[in-house]
Amino acid sequence: MAAASIRDVAQHAGVSVGTVSNVLNRPGEVSAESMQRVHRAIEDLGYVRNDAARKLRAGTSSTVGFVVLDGQNPFFGDVVRGAEDEASSHGIAVLYGNTDEDVARERLYLDLFEEQQVRGVLISPYSDINPRLERLRSRGIPAVLVDRFSGDGRFSSVSVDSVVGGRMAVEHLIETGRRRIAFAGGPFEIRQVTDRLAGARVAAENSTEPVDIEVVATAALTVAEGAAAGARIISRPRREWPDAIFAANDLLALGLLQALIVDGRMLVPEDIALIGFDDIAFASAAAVPLSSMRQPSGMIGRTALRILLEETSDPSLIPRQTVFLPQLVVRRSTAAKGTSGET
Amino acid sequence: MAAASIRDVAQHAGVSVGTVSNVLNRPGEVSAESMQRVHRAIEDLGYVRNDAARKLRAGTSSTVGFVVLDGQNPFFGDVVRGAEDEASSHGIAVLYGNTDEDVARERLYLDLFEEQQVRGVLISPYSDINPRLERLRSRGIPAVLVDRFSGDGRFSSVSVDSVVGGRMAVEHLIETGRRRIAFAGGPFEIRQVTDRLAGARVAAENSTEPVDIEVVATAALTVAEGAAAGARIISRPRREWPDAIFAANDLLALGLLQALIVDGRMLVPEDIALIGFDDIAFASAAAVPLSSMRQPSGMIGRTALRILLEETSDPSLIPRQTVFLPQLVVRRSTAAKGTSGET
DNA sequence: AATCGAACCTGAATCGATTCACTTCAGATT
DNA sequence: AATCTGAAGTGAATCGATTCAGGTTCGATT
Structure with a gap:
């Protein structure tokens, strides 16, 4: 009951192993009859290619690795999905690992992908792993940074301009009459x-009116951390309340929103405006529909995978940076004070 | 600059390949000195094990495959995360594929995993793939069904009792005074x-009062389909409106909620109650916090992976069915008519 | 009839880690 | 001194798909 090998198939079909291999890999160079007999034998024996042997010989595989920062975040879910769609149309599978903002896991997955000799690596980096990626490249495994601009241009990247996004978000808050703005986000290793904070500050400085940007640090970009940050803001004396919050992503924003609503003393958007980043599917379904900076998530994944494949087939390509611009999506959570706004 | 092989390491350390292999796999059988020299050589050459060669020889790998029904659904995200956590503590990686309720992709990923000779497969099946799984098993690759009870007991499974869940959900609706209940869900291949519909019907039949269960079929379990179903319900004459909706999962429920709120003629929960299934993180952050049947998602993933590993190490184990019970989480969306209810 | 070339096929060599039958040798035992 | 023991180490064989230099066949051309 041991699995059939290419030799068994050859014997069963009465041809050589070379011919079987040709049927599988170069159908043009094989007579119709051999073709048929080999397929017949494959069917009969339930033969399945042994990927390990193929990989050993070829020195490369048909999987790519994707190291994701936060698999729980629907934003990354969408990015992965985009990459997967693109991959499957090339007959390539995506091996996927979740680092959860943990340096050790990041390294673990990169090691694993190297041992597996994946075709290439997509990574939304947490720590500074350029040296690690250089080494992969020297072994013929290219990498593309996802959702992160490659400042030194040593690798291709596909990202969204977070500085511009931060600026647009805060400009929008200022336009709708907010002046005391809190930026909720963290850790600052990310x-x-x-970048989003830097953009926020630019908007504040460019403003003709004095605008305060205050930082509310969070330990992670999660709903729970958002709720915790919300509780901290609420617990202050009323005169120290901000009149707007720009959250570093939508998960944080949804957590903040939840905390504010449960407490009930600050109304969104009447007393305090709230804007997130990513525009995940749930932003529009929130208690107060959430304004957000939309990222073209699926497109990011598709593009990254396409660039990666190009680099695998031509290693001499010069790294290129693809930057998308985020798009302001206005919903009720940032309506001007005292109005009900659009839903 | 070709990658160093075990032979290069052996030469560099002045020992044989067998010794290098022993250092790597049986550290006990090697003298301290060889040990040190080999490690030194590995360091110097930047040697990384070639997984393909190892796999070819060993006939098995240290990855498991996970075929997921709907990667976009945070519920499955949580399940995968649980499995991944458990896996990484055993030094095992999870290769992950998204079928999106597509038979062809389901088959594609199973083929891929078979070629890769994964250690085992976790799968939340869409179509009836028992024969396919039997074949995998005959090749020494066990499978565990996730989020699906194995009716014939031929495979181990980890699931939540959807019939009981459906019953509990509808019992709750009946208790809060609802009588004309719509079940939104589909496709019925899932x-x-x-099961959830069957449970709903049981609850209706057991009720002392007459309760209607009406089926609103959807094409998929997504937010968009939920919104579409909502629009269809709203467009009916007012006297045919249900007074409660039980949605087959939270994504549907959130879509329904969105449609109802935008329309504004039916208030949740005053006119119509709404309950979902899964209790994803966003359910509590919804416009009207959503009641739901909670599944222990992370636990499902962890447990499935643990069982899978047990079966890989002892193939003679008899399949066992692990069933969790869902838990009713009551939020505002199912408050009794005319009350404001808990938040 | 001889020659040629295209189409098709063959099978040994190869990839790199693991395994295992075999060797080596220092020290213990007789 | 001869023999034995066990720890440590060796290196050829192995896994299965791919590749490619070389073979065979056969109809077309001269």
Whole structure:
């Protein structure tokens, strides 16, 4: 009952192993009759290619690895999905690992992918792993950074301009009459967080009126952390309440929203405006529909995978940075004070 | 700059390949000195094990495959996460594929996993793939069904009792005074959908008062389909409106909720109660916090992976069915008519 | 009839880690 | 001194798909 090998198939079909291999990989160079007999034998024996042997010989495989920062975040779910769609149309599978903002796991998955000799790696990096990626490249495994601009241009990247996004978000808050703005986000090791904050500050500085940006640090970009941050803000004396919050992503924003609603003293958007980042599917279904900076998530995944495949087939390509611009999606949570706004 | 092989390491360390292999796999049988020299050589050359060669020889790998029904659904995200956590503590990686309720992709991923000779397969099946799984098993690759009871007991499974869940949900609706209940769900190829409906019918039949269960079929279990179903319900003459909806999962429920709120003629929960299934993180953050049947999602993943590993190490184990009971989580969306209820 | 070329096929060599029958050798035992 | 023991180490054989230099066949051309 041991699995049939290509040799068994060859014997059963009465041809050589080379011919069987040709049937599988170069159907053009095989006579119709051999073709048929080999297929027949494959059917009879229930033969399935042994990927390990193929990989050993070929030195490369048809999977790519994707190291994701936060698998729980629907935003990354959408990115992965985009990459997967693109991959499957090339007959490639996506091996996927979740780092959860943990340096050890990040390394673990990169090691694993290297041992597996994946075709290439997509990664939304948490720590600074350029040296690690250089090494992968020297072994013929290219990498593309996802959702993160490659500042030094050593790798291709597909990202959204978080600085611009942060600026647009806060400009929008200022336009709708907010002046005391809290930025909720963290940890600051995550580049997107610092970029979005930087953009927020630019907007504040460019404003003709004085605008305060205050930082409310969170330990992670999750709903629970958002709720905790909300509780901290509420517990202050009333005169220290901000009149708007820009959350570093939608999960945080939804947690904040939940905390504010449960408490009930600050109304969204009447007393306090709230805007998130990512525009995940649940933002529009929130208690107060959430304004957000939309990222073209599926497109990011597709594009990253396409670039990766190009680089695998031509390693001499120069790294290129693809940057999308986020798009402001206005919903009720940032309606001007005292109005009910659009739903 | 070709990657170093075990032979290069052996040469560099001045020992044989067998010794290097022993250092890697049986550290006890090697002298301290060889040990050190080999490690030194590995360091110097940047040697990384070639997984393909190892797998070819060993006939098995240290990855498991997980075929997921709907990667976009946070519920499955949580399940995968649970499995991944458990796996990583055993030094095992999870290769993950999304079928999106598509028979072809389901088959594609199973083929891929078979070629890759994964250690085992976790699958939340869409179509009837028992024969396919039998074949995998005959090749030494066990499978565990996730979120689906194995009716014939031929495979181990980890699931939640959807019939009981459906019953509990509808009993709750009846208790809060609802009598004209719509069940929103589909396609009916998905076992969970039919089970939840069956449970709903049991609750209706057991009720002392006459209770109507009406079926509103959807094409998929998504937010968009939920919104569409909502629109269809609203468009009816007012006297044919149900006074409660039991949605087959939370995504549907959130879509329904969105449609009802935008329309504004039916208030939740005053005119119509709404309950979902899964209790995903966003249910509590919804416009009207959503009642739901909670599934222990992370636990399902962990348990499935643990059982799978047990079966890989002892293939003679008899399949066992693990069933969790869902838990009713009451929020505002099912408050009794005319009350405001708990938040 | 001889020659040629295209189409098709063959089978040994190869990839790199693991395994295991076999060797080596220092020290213990007789 | 001869023999034995066990720890440590060796290296050829193995896994299965792919590749490619070389073979065979056969109809077309001269």
